[in-house]
Protein backbone atom coordinates (compact mmCIF):
# COMPACT_ATOMS: atom_id res chain seq x y z
CA UNK A 1 0.00 0.00 0.00
CA UNK A 2 1.29 3.43 -0.88
CA UNK A 3 1.96 5.53 2.15
CA UNK A 4 2.38 9.26 1.86
CA UNK A 5 4.33 11.11 4.54
CA UNK A 6 2.01 12.90 6.92
CA UNK A 7 2.35 16.64 7.26
CA UNK A 8 3.64 16.13 10.80
CA UNK A 9 6.45 13.86 9.56
CA UNK A 10 7.33 16.27 6.79
CA UNK A 11 7.57 19.18 9.23
CA UNK A 12 9.81 17.11 11.47
CA UNK A 13 12.11 16.45 8.50
CA UNK A 14 12.29 20.12 7.67
CA UNK A 15 13.07 21.00 11.29
CA UNK A 16 15.81 18.37 11.34
CA UNK A 17 17.25 19.90 8.20
CA UNK A 18 17.35 23.30 9.80
CA UNK A 19 19.25 21.84 12.77
CA UNK A 20 22.06 20.36 10.68
CA UNK A 21 25.42 21.91 11.43
CA UNK A 22 27.10 23.39 8.39
CA UNK A 23 30.07 25.08 10.00
CA UNK A 24 33.32 23.55 11.18
CA UNK A 25 37.05 23.76 10.74
CA UNK A 26 38.71 23.55 7.35
CA UNK A 27 39.51 20.06 6.06
CA UNK A 28 43.06 18.77 6.10
CA UNK A 29 45.07 18.86 2.90
CA UNK A 30 43.64 22.16 1.74
CA UNK A 31 44.67 25.70 2.67
CA UNK A 32 42.78 26.63 5.81
CA UNK A 33 39.80 28.76 5.20
CA UNK A 34 38.48 31.21 7.66
CA UNK A 35 35.19 30.01 9.12
CA UNK A 36 32.74 32.84 9.11
CA UNK A 37 29.25 33.14 10.41
CA UNK A 38 26.96 32.92 7.45
CA UNK A 39 23.96 35.16 7.47
CA UNK A 40 21.21 35.36 4.92
CA UNK A 41 22.70 38.59 3.73
CA UNK A 42 20.99 40.10 0.79
CA UNK A 43 22.68 40.53 -2.54
CA UNK A 44 21.87 43.95 -3.85
CA UNK A 45 18.37 43.44 -5.16
CA UNK A 46 19.14 45.14 -8.44
CA UNK A 47 21.49 42.27 -9.30
CA UNK A 48 18.41 40.06 -9.56
CA UNK A 49 16.26 42.64 -11.33
CA UNK A 50 15.08 41.50 -14.72
CA UNK A 51 16.13 37.86 -14.20
CA UNK A 52 12.50 36.77 -13.93
CA UNK A 53 12.64 35.18 -10.47
CA UNK A 54 9.65 35.50 -8.17
CA UNK A 55 10.00 35.72 -4.39
CA UNK A 56 7.71 34.49 -1.60
CA UNK A 57 9.13 37.13 0.71
CA UNK A 58 12.34 39.12 0.92
CA UNK A 59 15.33 36.87 0.17
CA UNK A 60 13.20 33.75 -0.30
CA UNK A 61 12.67 32.41 -3.80
CA UNK A 62 9.45 30.90 -5.09
CA UNK A 63 10.31 27.37 -6.24
CA UNK A 64 10.56 26.84 -10.00
CA UNK A 65 7.55 25.18 -11.62
CA UNK A 66 7.66 21.38 -11.52
CA UNK A 67 7.97 19.57 -14.83
CA UNK A 68 8.79 16.09 -16.05
CA UNK A 69 12.51 16.97 -16.01
CA UNK A 70 12.73 18.79 -12.63
CA UNK A 71 14.00 17.03 -9.46
CA UNK A 72 11.17 15.32 -7.58
CA UNK A 73 10.34 14.34 -4.03
CA UNK A 74 9.65 10.65 -3.60
CA UNK A 75 7.58 8.43 -1.38
CA UNK A 76 7.28 4.65 -1.39
CA UNK A 77 5.69 1.61 0.23
CA UNK A 78 7.48 1.81 3.56
CA UNK A 79 5.98 -1.46 4.82
CA UNK A 80 7.52 -3.37 1.93
CA UNK A 81 10.81 -1.57 2.58
CA UNK A 82 10.66 -2.75 6.21
CA UNK A 83 10.27 -6.33 4.97
CA UNK A 84 13.20 -6.07 2.56
CA UNK A 85 15.48 -4.92 5.37
CA UNK A 86 14.21 -7.22 8.11
CA UNK A 87 16.80 -9.87 9.00
CA UNK A 88 14.00 -12.21 10.12
CA UNK A 89 12.11 -11.99 6.85
CA UNK A 90 14.87 -11.55 4.26
CA UNK A 91 17.59 -14.26 4.26
CA UNK A 92 19.47 -12.43 1.47
CA UNK A 93 20.38 -9.49 3.66
CA UNK A 94 24.17 -9.44 3.78
CA UNK A 95 24.69 -7.74 7.14
CA UNK A 96 28.46 -8.01 6.82
CA UNK A 97 28.46 -5.81 3.73
CA UNK A 98 25.84 -3.47 5.16
CA UNK A 99 27.74 -3.10 8.43
CA UNK A 100 30.86 -2.19 6.47
CA UNK A 101 28.82 0.66 4.96
CA UNK A 102 27.59 1.63 8.44
CA UNK A 103 31.18 1.87 9.71
CA UNK A 104 32.02 4.17 6.79
CA UNK A 105 28.99 6.37 7.48
CA UNK A 106 29.79 6.55 11.20
CA UNK A 107 33.31 7.72 10.38
CA UNK A 108 31.66 10.87 9.06
CA UNK A 109 34.62 11.87 6.92
CA UNK A 110 33.01 15.17 5.93
CA UNK A 111 32.05 16.29 9.41
CA UNK A 112 34.34 19.28 9.16
CA UNK A 113 34.23 19.76 5.41
CA UNK A 114 31.25 22.03 4.86
CA UNK A 115 32.58 25.27 6.24
CA UNK A 116 32.01 28.42 4.25
CA UNK A 117 34.49 31.21 3.94
CA UNK A 118 34.45 34.92 3.32
CA UNK A 119 34.83 34.60 -0.46
CA UNK A 120 31.33 33.27 -1.19
CA UNK A 121 29.35 36.48 -0.95
CA UNK A 122 31.77 38.59 -2.99
CA UNK A 123 31.98 35.93 -5.67
CA UNK A 124 28.16 35.80 -5.88
CA UNK A 125 27.93 39.57 -6.26
CA UNK A 126 30.36 39.44 -9.17
CA UNK A 127 28.10 37.03 -11.09
CA UNK A 128 25.64 39.14 -13.01
CA UNK A 129 23.14 39.07 -15.86
CA UNK A 130 22.44 35.81 -17.71
CA UNK A 131 25.25 33.95 -15.91
CA UNK A 132 23.67 34.90 -12.58
CA UNK A 133 20.32 33.57 -13.75
CA UNK A 134 21.71 30.19 -14.81
CA UNK A 135 23.79 29.93 -11.64
CA UNK A 136 20.70 30.45 -9.49
CA UNK A 137 18.78 27.87 -11.54
CA UNK A 138 21.63 25.37 -11.15
CA UNK A 139 21.77 25.94 -7.39
CA UNK A 140 18.02 25.57 -7.02
CA UNK A 141 17.93 22.29 -8.95
CA UNK A 142 20.88 20.91 -6.99
CA UNK A 143 19.43 21.98 -3.64
CA UNK A 144 16.05 20.43 -4.47
CA UNK A 145 17.67 17.14 -5.55
CA UNK A 146 19.81 16.94 -2.39
CA UNK A 147 16.86 17.83 -0.17
CA UNK A 148 14.74 15.18 -1.90
CA UNK A 149 17.35 12.59 -0.87
CA UNK A 150 17.27 13.91 2.69
CA UNK A 151 13.47 13.59 2.98
CA UNK A 152 13.37 10.07 1.56
CA UNK A 153 16.29 8.67 3.59
CA UNK A 154 15.07 10.35 6.76
CA UNK A 155 11.60 8.83 6.42
CA UNK A 156 13.07 5.38 5.63
CA UNK A 157 15.21 5.66 8.76
CA UNK A 158 12.20 6.58 10.87
CA UNK A 159 10.09 3.72 9.52
CA UNK A 160 12.78 1.05 10.02
CA UNK A 161 13.96 2.11 13.44
CA UNK A 162 12.01 -0.62 15.23
CA UNK A 163 12.34 -3.47 12.73
CA UNK A 164 15.91 -2.97 11.39
CA UNK A 165 17.81 -0.56 13.65
CA UNK A 166 21.17 -1.01 11.87
CA UNK A 167 19.72 -0.31 8.41
CA UNK A 168 17.69 2.55 9.90
CA UNK A 169 20.92 4.10 11.18
CA UNK A 170 22.46 3.83 7.71
CA UNK A 171 19.55 5.70 6.14
CA UNK A 172 19.69 8.24 8.96
CA UNK A 173 23.39 8.89 8.36
CA UNK A 174 22.77 9.26 4.63
CA UNK A 175 20.02 11.77 5.40
CA UNK A 176 22.57 13.62 7.58
CA UNK A 177 24.86 13.93 4.54
CA UNK A 178 22.08 15.02 2.19
CA UNK A 179 20.85 17.62 4.69
CA UNK A 180 24.38 19.03 4.82
CA UNK A 181 24.57 19.15 1.04
CA UNK A 182 21.14 20.77 0.64
CA UNK A 183 21.83 23.25 3.44
CA UNK A 184 25.21 24.19 2.01
CA UNK A 185 23.69 24.90 -1.40
CA UNK A 186 20.81 26.82 0.18
CA UNK A 187 23.35 29.05 1.94
CA UNK A 188 24.86 29.63 -1.50
CA UNK A 189 21.40 30.61 -2.77
CA UNK A 190 21.16 33.11 0.07
CA UNK A 191 24.36 34.71 -1.27
CA UNK A 192 22.25 35.41 -4.35
CA UNK A 193 19.43 36.66 -2.09
CA UNK A 194 17.18 33.84 -3.30
CA UNK A 195 17.23 31.01 -0.73
CA UNK A 196 14.58 28.29 -0.81
CA UNK A 197 12.08 27.78 2.02
CA UNK A 198 12.75 24.06 2.44
CA UNK A 199 10.09 23.68 5.14
CA UNK A 200 7.50 25.14 2.77
CA UNK A 201 8.67 22.84 -0.03
CA UNK A 202 8.41 19.82 2.29
CA UNK A 203 4.79 20.58 2.93
CA UNK A 204 3.71 21.75 -0.49
CA UNK A 205 5.65 19.92 -3.19
CA UNK A 206 4.12 16.90 -4.90
CA UNK A 207 5.52 13.54 -3.75
CA UNK A 208 5.93 10.98 -6.53
CA UNK A 209 5.20 7.40 -5.51
CA UNK A 210 7.70 4.75 -6.63
CA UNK A 211 7.61 1.07 -5.69
CA UNK A 212 10.52 0.13 -3.38
CA UNK A 213 12.40 -1.73 -6.11
CA UNK A 214 12.21 1.31 -8.38
CA UNK A 215 13.34 3.58 -5.55
CA UNK A 216 16.43 1.39 -5.05
CA UNK A 217 17.36 1.32 -8.77
CA UNK A 218 16.76 5.06 -9.17
CA UNK A 219 18.57 6.19 -6.01
CA UNK A 220 21.58 3.95 -6.77
CA UNK A 221 21.88 5.53 -10.21
CA UNK A 222 21.33 9.07 -9.03
CA UNK A 223 24.03 8.69 -6.34
CA UNK A 224 26.52 7.30 -8.86
CA UNK A 225 25.74 9.88 -11.54
CA UNK A 226 25.92 12.58 -8.85
CA UNK A 227 29.40 11.35 -7.93
CA UNK A 228 30.59 11.56 -11.55
CA UNK A 229 29.07 14.99 -12.10
CA UNK A 230 30.69 16.49 -9.00
CA UNK A 231 34.11 14.95 -9.50
CA UNK A 232 34.19 15.89 -13.21
CA UNK A 233 33.38 19.53 -12.46
CA UNK A 234 35.90 19.55 -9.60
CA UNK A 235 38.76 18.13 -11.70
CA UNK A 236 38.00 20.44 -14.61
CA UNK A 237 38.10 23.51 -12.34
CA UNK A 238 41.30 22.37 -10.69
CA UNK A 239 42.89 22.37 -14.15
CA UNK A 240 41.20 25.66 -15.11
CA UNK A 241 41.11 27.81 -11.96
CA UNK A 242 40.16 30.93 -13.95
CA UNK A 243 36.74 29.35 -14.53
CA UNK A 244 36.15 28.89 -10.79
CA UNK A 245 33.48 31.58 -10.66
CA UNK A 246 32.10 30.61 -7.28
CA UNK A 247 33.81 28.76 -4.38
CA UNK A 248 31.10 26.11 -3.99
CA UNK A 249 32.83 23.90 -6.55
CA UNK A 250 36.01 23.71 -4.43
CA UNK A 251 34.06 21.50 -2.03
CA UNK A 252 33.05 18.91 -4.63
CA UNK A 253 36.03 16.58 -4.17
CA UNK A 254 35.14 15.41 -0.65
CA UNK A 255 31.44 16.02 -1.22
CA UNK A 256 31.27 13.53 -4.11
CA UNK A 257 32.75 10.84 -1.87
CA UNK A 258 29.56 11.05 0.21
CA UNK A 259 27.56 10.27 -2.95
CA UNK A 260 29.89 7.42 -3.82
CA UNK A 261 29.44 5.87 -0.37
CA UNK A 262 25.66 6.27 -0.65
CA UNK A 263 25.80 4.50 -4.01
CA UNK A 264 27.79 1.62 -2.49
CA UNK A 265 25.22 1.23 0.26
CA UNK A 266 22.36 1.20 -2.26
CA UNK A 267 24.26 -1.41 -4.28
CA UNK A 268 24.23 -3.60 -1.15
CA UNK A 269 20.46 -2.91 -0.88
CA UNK A 270 19.95 -4.13 -4.45
CA UNK A 271 21.84 -7.32 -3.66
CA UNK A 272 19.51 -7.87 -0.69
CA UNK A 273 16.79 -8.50 -3.25
CA UNK A 274 18.49 -10.79 -5.82
CA UNK A 275 15.41 -10.81 -8.07
CA UNK A 276 16.26 -7.17 -8.82
CA UNK A 277 19.48 -8.34 -10.43
CA UNK A 278 19.01 -11.84 -11.83
CA UNK A 279 15.67 -12.12 -13.62
CA UNK A 280 14.58 -11.10 -17.13
CA UNK A 281 12.43 -8.39 -15.54
CA UNK A 282 15.50 -7.11 -13.71
CA UNK A 283 17.31 -6.82 -17.05
CA UNK A 284 14.48 -4.78 -18.47
CA UNK A 285 14.21 -2.45 -15.48
CA UNK A 286 17.99 -2.03 -15.23
CA UNK A 287 18.21 -0.83 -18.80
CA UNK A 288 15.08 1.31 -18.44
CA UNK A 289 16.34 3.12 -15.35
CA UNK A 290 19.79 3.70 -16.83
CA UNK A 291 18.22 5.24 -19.92
CA UNK A 292 15.75 7.35 -17.91
CA UNK A 293 18.50 8.80 -15.74
CA UNK A 294 20.88 9.42 -18.65
CA UNK A 295 18.25 10.97 -20.95
CA UNK A 296 16.86 13.22 -18.19
CA UNK A 297 20.33 14.56 -17.43
CA UNK A 298 21.24 14.97 -21.11
CA UNK A 299 18.08 16.90 -22.01
CA UNK A 300 18.22 19.00 -18.84
CA UNK A 301 21.85 19.96 -19.27
CA UNK A 302 21.44 20.78 -22.96
CA UNK A 303 18.73 23.24 -22.01
CA UNK A 304 21.32 24.94 -19.80
CA UNK A 305 24.50 24.82 -21.85
CA UNK A 306 25.25 28.41 -20.80
CA UNK A 307 25.91 27.22 -17.24
CA UNK A 308 28.50 24.63 -18.23
CA UNK A 309 30.06 27.01 -20.73
CA UNK A 310 30.40 29.61 -17.96
CA UNK A 311 32.59 27.06 -16.17
CA UNK A 312 34.56 26.44 -19.36
CA UNK A 313 33.02 23.01 -19.93
CA UNK A 314 31.57 21.73 -23.18
CA UNK A 315 28.12 20.48 -22.16
CA UNK A 316 27.99 17.62 -24.66
CA UNK A 317 31.46 16.37 -23.78
CA UNK A 318 30.77 16.75 -20.04
CA UNK A 319 27.50 14.81 -20.19
CA UNK A 320 28.89 12.06 -22.39
CA UNK A 321 31.84 11.60 -20.04
CA UNK A 322 29.53 11.44 -17.00
CA UNK A 323 27.21 8.92 -18.70
CA UNK A 324 30.07 6.68 -19.87
CA UNK A 325 31.68 6.61 -16.43
CA UNK A 326 28.37 6.08 -14.59
CA UNK A 327 27.54 3.26 -16.98
CA UNK A 328 30.92 1.60 -16.39
CA UNK A 329 30.32 1.75 -12.63
CA UNK A 330 26.77 0.45 -13.03
CA UNK A 331 27.69 -2.48 -15.24
CA UNK A 332 29.55 -3.99 -12.30
CA UNK A 333 26.19 -4.46 -10.59
CA UNK A 334 23.24 -4.32 -13.02
CA UNK A 335 22.58 -7.40 -15.18
CA UNK A 336 22.15 -5.26 -18.30
CA UNK A 337 23.11 -1.70 -19.17
CA UNK A 338 22.71 0.19 -22.45
CA UNK A 339 25.87 0.14 -24.54
CA UNK A 340 26.46 3.90 -24.34
CA UNK A 341 29.80 3.52 -26.12
CA UNK A 342 28.09 2.13 -29.22
CA UNK A 343 28.53 4.72 -32.02
CA UNK A 344 24.74 4.93 -32.50
CA UNK A 345 23.93 5.83 -28.89
CA UNK A 346 24.86 9.51 -28.48
CA UNK A 347 23.68 10.57 -31.97
CA UNK A 348 20.20 9.38 -30.95
CA UNK A 349 20.42 11.43 -27.73
CA UNK A 350 21.55 14.43 -29.77
CA UNK A 351 18.48 14.05 -32.02
CA UNK A 352 16.33 14.04 -28.89
CA UNK A 353 17.97 17.28 -27.75
CA UNK A 354 17.06 18.87 -31.08
CA UNK A 355 13.39 17.87 -30.78
CA UNK A 356 13.29 18.90 -27.12
CA UNK A 357 14.73 22.32 -28.02
CA UNK A 358 11.89 22.81 -30.52
CA UNK A 359 9.36 21.83 -27.85
CA UNK A 360 10.87 24.30 -25.36
CA UNK A 361 10.90 27.03 -28.01
CA UNK A 362 7.13 26.60 -28.46
CA UNK A 363 6.67 27.35 -24.76
CA UNK A 364 8.24 30.77 -25.20
CA UNK A 365 6.14 31.76 -28.21
CA UNK A 366 3.06 33.87 -27.90
CA UNK A 367 0.15 31.77 -29.17
CA UNK A 368 -3.18 30.39 -27.93
CA UNK A 369 -2.81 27.27 -25.77
CA UNK A 370 -4.69 24.98 -28.15
CA UNK A 371 -2.46 26.05 -31.07
CA UNK A 372 0.62 25.40 -28.92
CA UNK A 373 -0.73 21.96 -27.95
CA UNK A 374 -1.34 21.12 -31.62
CA UNK A 375 2.11 22.34 -32.64
CA UNK A 376 3.68 20.22 -29.89
CA UNK A 377 1.91 17.01 -30.83
CA UNK A 378 4.14 15.86 -33.72
CA UNK A 379 7.28 16.75 -31.74
CA UNK A 380 6.05 14.81 -28.71
CA UNK A 381 5.33 11.84 -30.98
CA UNK A 382 8.87 12.04 -32.38
CA UNK A 383 10.34 12.19 -28.89
CA UNK A 384 8.24 9.20 -27.81
CA UNK A 385 9.35 7.16 -30.84
CA UNK A 386 12.99 8.03 -30.09
CA UNK A 387 12.52 6.84 -26.50
CA UNK A 388 11.17 3.54 -27.81
CA UNK A 389 14.15 3.25 -30.18
CA UNK A 390 16.43 3.89 -27.20
CA UNK A 391 14.85 1.02 -25.27
CA UNK A 392 15.90 -1.24 -28.15
CA UNK A 393 19.42 0.20 -28.40
CA UNK A 394 22.41 -2.10 -28.18
CA UNK A 395 22.90 -3.39 -24.64
CA UNK A 396 25.62 -5.06 -22.59
CA UNK A 397 25.01 -8.15 -20.53
CA UNK A 398 27.04 -7.60 -17.40
CA UNK A 399 26.66 -7.72 -13.62
CA UNK A 400 28.87 -8.84 -10.81
CA UNK A 401 30.52 -12.24 -11.10
CA UNK A 402 31.35 -14.41 -8.14
CA UNK A 403 34.88 -15.76 -7.78
CA UNK A 404 33.65 -19.18 -8.91
CA UNK A 405 32.69 -17.85 -12.33
CA UNK A 406 35.34 -15.22 -12.75
CA UNK A 407 38.34 -15.10 -15.06
CA UNK A 408 40.61 -15.63 -12.04
CA UNK A 409 39.01 -19.04 -11.38
CA UNK A 410 40.13 -20.19 -14.83
CA UNK A 411 43.77 -19.49 -14.02
CA UNK A 412 46.19 -21.86 -12.36
CA UNK A 413 45.85 -22.12 -8.60
CA UNK A 414 48.05 -19.74 -6.66
Ligand SMILES: [Fe+2]
Nearest residue numbers: 146177178181
Ligand atom coordinates in the same frame (compact mmCIF):
# COMPACT_ATOMS: atom_id res chain seq x y z
FE1 LIG B 1 24.12 14.61 -1.75
Ligand SMILES: [Fe+2]
Nearest residue numbers: 223258259262
Ligand atom coordinates in the same frame (compact mmCIF):
# COMPACT_ATOMS: atom_id res chain seq x y z
FE1 LIG C 1 23.76 11.10 -1.83
